[in-house]
Amino acid sequence: MHRYTMMNACDSGLDLPRVMRMQRPSVVKLSVLMIFCLAVVAGLSWVAHYQTRAKAFHELHDRGQNTLSLAESSLRGQLARFERLPELLADQRAIRSLLLSPTNPDVVLAANMYLRDTAELLGASDVYVMYRDGVTLAASNFDQPHSFVGGNFAFRPYFFDAMRHGEGRFYALGTTSDKRGYYFGAPIDVAGQRRGVLVIKIDVDEIEQAWASDDLRILVTDPENIIFLSNRPDWLFHAFGELTPERLARTQETRRYANATIGEIEYRARTDRHGFRLLTGPGSEVDASEYLVVARGMPQADWVVQVLLPTRAARVQAAASVAIGLSLAGIVALLGLIVWQRRRQLAMRLAMEQAAKDDLERRVAQRTWELRDANIALEDEVAERRATEEQLRKTQSELVQAGKLAALGQMSAALSHEFNQPLGAARNYAENAQLLLDRDRRDEARSNIDRIVGMIDRMTRISRHLRNFARKPNQQLRIVPLAEAVVAAQELLGWRLAKAGVTLEVDLGDLPLHVTGGPVRLQQVLVNLLSNAIDAVEGGADKRLHLCAQQSGDLVQITLRDHGPGVPDGLQARIFDPFFSTKEVGKGLGLGLSISYNIVRDFGGRLSMRNHPEGGAEFLLELQAATYPAVEAAQ
Template sequence: MMRRALQKGLTMPPSLADPADPRAAPLPRRGQGRVPSVWLAVLAALVVLGLMAGAIYARAIQITFGDLQERGENTLRLAEASLRGQLARFERLPGLLAEERAVRSLLLAPEDQALVGQANLYLRETARRLGASDIYVMHRDGVTLAASNFDQPHSFVGGNFAFRPYFRDAISGGEGRFFALGTTSNKRGYYFGAPVNVGDQVRGVLVIKIDLDEIEMAWASNDLRIVVMDPEGIVFLSNRPDWRFRALSPLGPEEARRTRETRRYANAEVGVVRATRSDLRGGFSLLQAEVEDGAETEYLLTQAAMADAGWTVMVLSPTAGARQQALLVVAAILLGLGAAGFAGLIVWLRRRQLAERIALQAATQVQLERRVSERTAQLAQANRALRQEVEERTATEARLRDTQAELVQAGKLAALGQMSAALSHEFNQPLAAARNYAENAGLYLERGKLSEAKRNIGHILGMVERMGRISRHLRNFARKPNQKLRPVALEGVVQEAQDLLGWRLEQAGAELIVDIAPAGLSVTAGAVRLQQVLVNLLTNALDATEEAGDRRLHLMARRAGGEVLLSLRDHGPGVPEQLQARIFDPFFSTKGVGKGLGLGLSISYNIVRDFGGALEVCNPPEGGAEFVLRLRAAEADGTSAEAAE
């Protein structure tokens, strides 16, 4: 259908479709004879744009590389300052420590083990306080006599480091300074050496080794490379581990010899980074170097020399971002010029296609409107069906809630029916007793025995109060509760349940042992519904223990964090494990035929769940069954159980 609409919208008029019609002959186009000149103009414009692009790119590179170099110089100053600051902290400490009595005494008697022990302890404590990596004392023959790491697996004690330049410089009376990889610890460090003078003789050298790893960690950067090279041109500090112990150019014979003699890098293999240096107009130095994955990266090089240490600090800034930024500038300018240059051509092309596009859009719009109408009708029909289904579900849920409420009320009325016979006995007995007390009170009054008559009247009032209390509990139990939850005192609800089932307990010869601690424990629930749960559980417990020898029932309540655990345990046969998963299902009962509908536990389970709690069942190791109510704890507010619902 859409194809037919498009064909209908694009059908050519008869005057243009019929080639025999003289009006259908092609019309001459304006400017048809100037096509070669147009292409020459376009070619000239492209050449001009290319030259302009080259000049703009060169200028943009100067600006972006200038910003990159300024950032590198700032980073270089910070890196150099951190190195100088770390070295300055320990520069004068070797000379001061060389004057200590423990060091001088050791060099006077190097064989005295007591002096060696004292010197070891002194050096360890000093290294800890100063934050130095290691401090050790060397004899004039280069053998280490005492060290701060004397008790470590890689102790310097006994090692001969006479080959190190810091020892040779210090034993000659100067200051020893050297960076190297430890031959014993295999850790990098900077060594400060100072001569130990005893009298007029240099008897040994005290050396402090510091760790520069913290500075290296502070140089962490995702793009910049910060490297420090030794006098031979080998990188020994870098925030990128792939360049450590590698030179940026092959070592000459003299540099290789000095590195081997001083064993600056111990047994580590010194490699070479394939790198090529070049200069760019504007005073920029570039370095084309190999990175971890084997690819080459171009860096802008910024460096400074630390003459006192003989080091060269370099900051390498990747130029990819700067070149990309320059290309973006060129692209933006060229796009602007191109947009202005091709604006006329675009207008001409758009006018040429305008008629066809209008026809195509009209056909497409008709098709879209038809589809929108169809889809709207489908959606309206689906919405009507959905609303009908929602209404049916809402009505079903309402009927389900009403049915559940009726089942709850029916369960209570059934319990009341079961209690009616015994309750008639409960009412008849106090009525008969009250009549006897009344007759006796009349006889006492005739005889003038007022005290005995008054005592009998008091007994009559007690009987009336008892019958009123039972009637009030039955009325509260029978009425439908509202659904609002409030703080309910457990003791009151338990007492009312006892009053309602007192006849049943007495008839069955059962004993209900109540243990609620602490006093005044309250839960968030509805008093009447909670009372119904307790009545159901107590009734089931009495039914389960009809033939049991032990008729005791244990009702216990305890606080557990934000919950109150209310448990009822009997000494009956218990609930088989295979039935515990179904015990709370509606119409499921373990009693005989005619002894129940199987709704009591199901109703109790749903009531407790409405309270935001849970009802569980288990078989204790002592035997019997135990039902546990998990209810939310609440602070008592003085509301009575009768007024809570």
């Protein structure tokens, strides 16, 4: 075609040099237009790169927030497992006897054995008892080379805070064991006097192992901004910024890190235009050592949890997106150039089209490989998310058990009274029976013995219900008599009802009702609902609770109404959310209703609430009705 065009030009007598000179102004205009287009493309490229990088940083920030939530949840769950245990152990007979006779070798040995067994049962690192002067009297590691027995730890905040304020919490590196741990301290009161402190130390290595990652960095800092938990071992016991004498003095005062050397991490911190906090190591390229920082405080432990995510991938992604856009723009410009060249010289059309076609095929092949790599990365991301969800479900299960242990901790003092009172009465009856037998008054003695047997039966029922409430239930469903679950919940909460002066009116109908569920988990639901109802009416004038049940078709409807203040309309939608509570700080974990909601849903039922028109809150529990042998019994 090019040859044909040249021949036509010669045959027509057209002077090609002259034609080319006439076309020069068009070339000049094209050059100016190209320069203008390049300037526009450069400006658009800068804007596109700016926006694309911001979007990539937003996605990176969201990923960091998710990771931060998981890390914080694992920390909170680990701490919640041991939160109430020091108070329970401090009230045990072996511990109280030790404080009364600290020099008795038999008492000390019994306390040591008890602490060792308790530490193994709880999975704690160490459990030990300190006298009021700070000297350790007994410890779970009494038979180990680095035993705490005889050591004085009065300088630790978990000791003097427990002695002064009734609770001690502290993270530190052990001065004897050189092992990191978190300490829970509780005072030991005997005969109205504060005689010592019981301490539980838990290991934190398992938490770090769960944070293993090749790219992001997870770390926890203390009030002095010193790293004590991290998935990077070389960052442990290092501080961000300069270690001033004041910071070192505050750390050495409590010997938080014992004899460990505190290092410094040199860094440059800045905030970009979008508000993202960026951390860069000095003397390095930005894309090689720059991190996006996501942080959240844990006020109850006075910690700050931080997640550092490398920005290299986000910057590369933004640059790649802009490059693709420029490539597409180049293709469009190339097509325009082809059209312009076609008008100038038809003979070059085939060559230019072939070149454009080759270039396009190369770019398509390149995009195909990139899409394949993106699909592989997406599959890896899906697998990672599934693993994260599995870890979250495991953490939620641990939080459920922690909530039950916290409830048992709250009931322990009152249940101790429930056991001690019948035991004292039984002793009196037994002594009277001995006197009556000596006087040959057998009928009266038999009456006393019958009373003793009745008290023992009552304590046996309470103990059995407590044991069933504390153990982990089987997940299989069975037929559950509703009346038995209600009676068990009443016996568990009888002490609270009596103490708060609350009256529970129960109406289960004339015919026995059976539901499909698990006896232990159904009992847990009823205990949670009744406990919340008692809290609602405890400070009110009308302290009545109404528990009613009736069968409606295939459902058994159970309603629990109180005469308390009810729940504000704006909070009803969140009442079943985990960790949400309308109670004061320190009264519950905010898990009771969330646990109950999930248990009922596992039963195939539904749990809802509303404010009663006449005042107070009303919870509606709907369960599947069951008749023998509708469900195969499972233990």
